[in-house]
Every structure is written in C-alpha cells, then in structure tokens.
Amino acid sequence: MRDCLGDAFRAIPRALPAIAVGFAIAAAPLVLYTLATLRRIPGDADPIAARHAYDVWCVFALVGAVLLARALAGVLAPTVAEALDDRGRAGWGRRMIASVPAVATAKLSVAAIGLGLLAVVGYAVPIASALWVASPAAAIEGLSPARASARSAALTQGVKRRVAPWLVALFALELAPWLVARVTVLAGKKPSVPAVRTLLPIQLAIILAVMLVTALVQIAAYRRLAANR
DSSP states (O other), X not given: OHHHHHHHHHHHHHTHHHHHHHHHHHHHHHHHHHHHHHHTSOTTOOHHHHHHHHHHHHHHHHHHHHHHHHHHHHHHHHHHHHHHTTOOOTTHHHHHHHTGGGHHHHHHHHHHHHHHHHHOHHHHHHHHXXXXXXXXXXXXXXXXXXXXXXXXXXHTTTTHHHHHHHHHHXXXXXXXXXXXXXXXXXXXXXXXXXXXXXXXXXXXXXXXXXXXXXXXXXXXXXXXXXXXX
C-alpha cells in the first residue's frame, strides 16, 4: 500500500485539473450537509440536542464519504491512470463524463459493505477489501457493477490482508475526532455547544482529505494489480 500511496500523491500534480473538479463535486454534498447542520446548532442551542445533531451528522457524513470516495475513484480512474503513465492529459473532461456510470458500481460496493455490517460486523472489512478496486475497474474496463465487483475480487485475491489494515486505519482516522470528543468535551449531561460547532468543520476537513486520498489510492492499486494479472 505504500507504493500505491506514493502513486496517489504523484498523480495530484499530473492530473490536478481533473482531481480538483472531481473533488469539488464529490465534496459539495458533505459541505452543504455540514453547513445545514451548523445552522441547526446555534450558539444557544440545547446541549443535548447539539450533541445528538453531531452524532447524527457523523453517521451520515462517514457513510456518505465511503460512497463518494468510491464514486470519485470511478470518475477519476481513466484520467489519473493515464496521467500516471505520462499520457492522455488532454480531454480529461470527456473522460470524466464517460466514467460517470461507474458511480453505480460505487453504490453497489457500499450496499454490499452495509449488508456485511448488518449481518456480522466482521464481514464488512473483508467485503470492502474485496471490492476495493471495483469502481476503477468499472470505469477503465467498461464493466457492469456486477462484473466490476467480480473483477475487483479477483484482482485483490491474495492481497486483502494488506488492504484491510489500510481501510481500518482510514476509518479510525475519520472517527477519531468524534471518539475523543465523546469522552471529553461532549461527555456528561451538559456537553459544550461551542465544541460541537468547532468539531464539525474540523472533522469534515479530515473526512474530505481521507476521501480524496482513498479515491486516488484505489486507482493506483487497481493500476498496479491489473498490470500483474
């Protein structure tokens, strides 16, 4: 995964216009949702209600980030993969539009992970690992969601144990502000309303950063796995 992370950061200057546009579009729903949540938590809000609003925001923001990261990986996959190969920097807008159907694969992946969570929590990480490169596969190879999922499972065969810790670490990073706040400033019967209003944008920034890195690493991982199989 270290090599994939290096590829991800190498891709940013090479495909900056496409990444910037794709990231802005993907981030917009989470930004708007956060602003709407902040409007529902004025400075004189009831502390318990403010904490509850923050808890609800965390759930939807984290789930949304998983979906948006996979959708972003699909939309950016052809452009970023070609940029890493030092070709095809022109016409990135058309490639992004052509990759929009890959968003359906992202939805299927997230639905499968959700079913794993509902069944047994331990199933979620293996399923997420198996479907790690489904969205890039759908976009680059022109596969349907079902075939892209099968292709991802085949490509990640034998490397799931390396992908799983990465997924857990990223999720822990996104969740860390909420966990810390829950046992400090948001503990007790009168949690701090100003703390909630401060935590929301901080955690949003972390979630968005993780979302972008996750999308780029998925593309880099697909590129490396597909080259070997």
